[in-house]
Amino acid sequence: MSEAAPNKFFLTTPIYYVNARPHIGHAYTTIVADVLARRHRLLGDDTFFLTGTDEHGQKIERSAAAAGIPPQQFTDQVSATFREPWRRMGLTFDDFIRTTEPRHKQGVQKLFRAIEDAGYIYLDTYTGAYCVSDEAFVDVAPGAPCPECCNLTETLSESNFYFKLSEFQQPILDLIESNTLVIQPETLRNEVLSFVRGGLRDLSISRTGIKWGIPVPGHPDHVIYVWLDALANYMTAVGYGSDAPEDIAKFARYWPADLHLIGKEIARFHCVYWPAFLLAAKLPLPRTIAANGWLLFQDSKMSKSKGNVVRIETILDAFGTLCPPVPGGSIGLQPHEWSAEEKGASAPGSPTKQEQDLFASDILRYFLLREIPFGQDGNFSLEAMVTRYNADLANGYGNLVSRTLNMLAQSRNSIVPAPPLPLLLEGVWGGQPRGAEGEPSYSQSFGGSEHVRLIVEAFAVEQTNQKLWPTLDFNLVAGNIWYAIGITDGYLSNFTPWRLAKSTEPVDSGKLDEVLYTAAESIRIITALLYPILPYATASVWRQLGLGDIELAAKSGELKNLQWGGLQPGTKLGPLSPIFPRADKKLLEIMTQMEQDRNTPIAHANAQADAATPTATEFRETSLASAGPRTATFAQSSPGGQVAASAANTTEREGTPAHTEAASGIFAAQAAVPQTSVQIGIEDFAKIELRVAKILVAERIPKADKLLRLEVDLGYEKRQILSGIAEFYTPEELIGRRIVVITNLAPRRMRGLESHGMLLAASDGDHGKPVLATFGENEEIPLGSRLK
Ligand code: MSP
Numbered sequence: 001m002s003e004a005a006p007n008k009f010f011l012t013t014p015i016y017y018v019n020a021r022p023h024i025g026h027a028y029t030t031i032v033a034d035v036l037a038r039r040h041r042l043l044g045d046d047t048f049f050l051t052g053t054d055e056h057g058q059k060i061e062r063s064a065a066a067a068g069i070p071p072q073q074f075t076d077q078v079s080a081t082f083r084e085p086w087r088r089m090g091l092t093f094d095d096f097i098r099t100t101e102p103r104h105k106q107g108v109q110k111l112f113r114a115i116e117d118a119g120y121i122y123l124d125t126y127t128g129a130y131c132v133s134d135e136a137f138v139d140v141a142p143g144a145p146c147p148e149c150c151n152l153t154e155t156l157s158e159s160n161f162y163f164k165l166s167e168f169q170q171p172i173l174d175l176i177e178s179n180t181l182v183i184q185p186e187t188l189r190n191e192v193l194s195f196v197r198g199g200l201r202d203l204s205i206s207r208t209g210i211k212w213g214i215p216v217p218g219h220p221d222h223v224i225y226v227w228l229d230a231l232a233n234y235m236t237a238v239g240y241g242s243d244a245p246e247d248i249a250k251f252a253r254y255w256p257a258d259l260h261l262i263g264k265e266i267a268r269f270h271c272v273y274w275p276a277f278l279l280a281a282k283l284p285l286p287r288t289i290a291a292n293g294w295l296l297f298q299d300s301k302m303s304k305s306k307g308n309v310v311r312i313e314t315i316l317d318a319f320g321t322l323c324p325p326v327p328g329g330s331i332g333l334q335p336h337e338w339s340a341e342e343k344g345a346s347a348p349g350s351p352t353k354q355e356q357d358l359f360a361s362d363i364l365r366y367f368l369l370r371e372i373p374f375g376q377d378g379n380f381s382l383e384a385m386v387t388r389y390n391a392d393l394a395n396g397y398g399n400l401v402s403r404t405l406n407m408l409a410q411s412r413n414s415i416v417p418a419p420p421l422p423l424l425l426e427g428v429w430g431g432q433p434r435g436a437e438g439e440p441s442y443s444q445s446f447g448g449s450e451h452v453r454l455i456v457e458a459f460a461v462e463q464t465n466q467k468l469w470p471t472l473d474f475n476l477v478a479g480n481i482w483y484a485i486g487i488t489d490g491y492l493s494n495f496t497p498w499r500l501a502k503s504t505e506p507v508d509s510g511k512l513d514e515v516l517y518t519a520a521e522s523i524r525i526i527t528a529l530l531y532p533i534l535p536y537a538t539a540s541v542w543r544q545l546g547l548g549d550i551e552l553a554a555k556s557g558e559l560k561n562l563q564w565g566g567l568q569p570g571t572k573l574g575p576l577s578p579i580f581p582r583a584d585k586k587l588l589e590i591m592t593q594m595e596q597d598r599n600t601p602i603a604h605a606n607a608q609a610d611a612a613t614p615t616a617t618e619f620r621e622t623s624l625a626s627a628g629p630r631t632a633t634f635a636q637s638s639p640g641g642q643v644a645a646s647a648a649n650t651t652e653r654e655g656t657p658a659h660t661e662a663a664s665g666i667f668a669a670q671a672a673v674p675q676t677s678v679q680i681g682i683e684d685f686a687k688i689e690l691r692v693a694k695i696l697v698a699e700r701i702p703k704a705d706k707l708l709r710l711e712v713d714l715g716y717e718k719r720q721i722l723s724g725i726a727e728f729y730t731p732e733e734l735i736g737r738r739i740v741v742i743t744n745l746a747p748r749r750m751r752g753l754e755s756h757g758m759l760l761a762a763s764d765g766d767h768g769k770p771v772l773a774t775f776g777e778n779e780e781i782p783l784g785s786r787l788k
């Protein structure tokens with residue numbers, strides 16, 4: 001990616017599937033895009049930042065069916081749950097495209113026709129495996145797990161239109177090898193190259209087995225393959241497919257994209273299929289595709305299907321409580337769609353909801369960019385986030401700003417002094433600042449002010465701005481800025497302005513001017529550099545420095561080509577307030593509790609069932625209600641969660657005492673009321689998620705006499721369950737039965753296989769034969785329906 005080249009910059013995020021609510025894995029890519037968009041805007045580039053939601057395909061069709069509402073209504077609701085956190089975080093996307101919009105549909109059909117007219121499409125039959133979770137045709141034996149996501153595949157045999165992908169093997173190799181199409185990071189580029197060198201086979205680009213999609217022009221029984229549909233968003237959002245003159249002009253202005261940001265798991269679609277579709281349709285190719293690694297939580301990829309997600313709301317609600325009051329009114333940021341209520345402070349002198357959200361969003365932005373080298377996987381932990389916050393933001397940047405500006409306020413009446421000329425006072429002054437043991441002190445090497453000046457300027461111009469940003473090494477960008485912060489901090493400690501301020505010697509007054517000017521100017525440059533990463537905090541610092549609105553400064557080019565001396569002596573500081581107050585241990589406890597409350601079976605069950613129904617406000621109110629000490633709910637909810645977890649385990653063990661292997665596979669309800677039965681409330685019962693499922697596959701497991709391996713269809717997904725019923729049922733009599741499954745039991749492994757869920761059965765006494773709870777043939781109930 002080159003910063004020097006065009007003066008337009010069109011960047012995109014993946015469009016997110018609307019089968020579940022967003023989590024910080026989704027926020028990661030979107031935040032990176034926002035940081036880059038801000039950076040390019042301040043450089044003066046005509047920047048267009050696009051994000052949106054991917055709303056068609058089998059996965060969404062099934063999720064809507066499981067939620068029991070029409071797909072359009074379903075996608076309307078879940079798409080809004082993506083817009084909401086982006087809005088709360090003040091992300092500055094220029095457009096949010098939804099693939100169910102008419103403008104998109106017409107563009108996708110136009111692209112299909114263009115590829116067809118060029119002779120690259122033919123009709124055939126696809127028989128093979130399909131992974132609904134990835135929406136991908138996969139080359140594995142029918143029913144085998146998907147090599148990418150490990151979910152079980154399904155077998156399709158349907159009439160499909162095919163795309164002649166095989167004809168594009170060489171052209172794509174040439175483009176990638178010549179770096180005409182840049183793929184970052186290098187490791188991914190190599191993987192893509194070896195995939196393409198391995199040979200490309202023609203690809204199905206329509207489906208007849210589903211209805212929820214964009215019809216193939218002239219063939220209403222086919223819908224366009226969801227990946228062709230989704231990838232086209234990058235063009236349809238900037239006018240492709242429309243004949244309106246303004247859309248034609250927009251397309252000419254922005255296409256091709258300069259940067260597609262993606263997660264590494266969708267590289268094949270973006271780096272192989274997408275360029276091939278564009279080549280076939282004779283359209284220009286994107287310039288760079290850059291992939292982030294995965295956010296891991298508890299050592300595996302954070303994802304809804306694993307249930308190991310951290311919610312964006314938890315971070316915003318918890319860190320938002322640290323937001324200091326903003327003297328002199330709201331910071332001059334203008335993110336879109338804020339309600340009057342959010343813009344207003346709840347009490348005089350306290351921050352508004354908007355300010356709290358933006359403040360907390362900065363902390364998440366910084367943590368993700370600083371902690372994880374872009375392109376690599378990185379562990380996310382709330383504890384690491386709090387530690388980094390305290391070390392880098394509270395004690396680092398925040399403390400440097402506060403001590404400098406407070407000294408300026410106290411000893412210079414909030415007016416930036418003029419530094420005496422030349423800026424080399426300590427040579428004259430002969431101070432003996434301390435260097436680290438064995439290292440030259442500042443005065444021995446450069447002299448304090450000049451040293452700070454050189455370092456800060458060098459990092460601003462040479463390293464940070466010009467070399468590191470284009471490589472997307474955000475952790476190094478931030479690391480360098482923190483180096484400059486450390487240098488400035490050390491300078492203050494060495495030249496002790498607080499002592500100079502107490503001195504009555506006239507020469508010390510000049511020294512104090514110099515030290516304070518140097519520190520303040522250094523802060524100005526550091527703040528300008530930090531703006532894309534910390535837009536809210538830097539807006540506050542900019543105003544406190546007396547420099548006004550940082551957004552206006554970004555627009556007018558004041559934040560680029562930074563040079564020492566830009567801070568004008570005589571500038572009057574704005575009202576002062578803390579930047580990043582320290583977080584104590586309680587914050588971590590609150591966040592952990594908020595996530596635990598959400599992860600109890602009830603909350604988890606609700607989250608799944610609710611994927612269809614949340615309103616943004618409802619969801620937010622829930623998170624706020626559990627935000628710790630503010631409410632009694634916080635104190636009470638913890639034991640509830642634990643009871644639920646142990647109740648589930650106890651039931652599992654009690655129900656199958658005679659069949660140890662059965663422990664993970666069967667839930668045997670007792671006919672007689674057990675003596676030890678514990679009274680539970682309806683809310684405890686509601687924690688257990690029971691759903692209707694159909695047994696698709698049942699087979700014996702070698703060397704396990706009591707276990708059967710089942711594959712069940714829940715309507716919205718398929719699961720593998722190991723069940724200890726081999727002594728009571730033959731596989732043949734089980735296939736096709738509609739049964740009841742406990743779906744929110746954590747997966748566990750047995751005999752090297754994963755079992756995810758339990759079947760519900762009744763047995764007479766502890767040792768009676770379990771009889772599966774089953775629905776009659778004529779009882780109409782869709783798969784996935786919940787038992788209540
Ligand atoms: N709809 C497709 C993309 C179509 S683009 C034309 C899709 N959607 S998704 O909802 O599954 O989101 C994928 C993107 O979300 C990933 O590529 C990545 O950018 C982001 N992430 C989701 N979970 C993530 C992590 N745990 N870690 C990092 N990024 C993650 O695939």
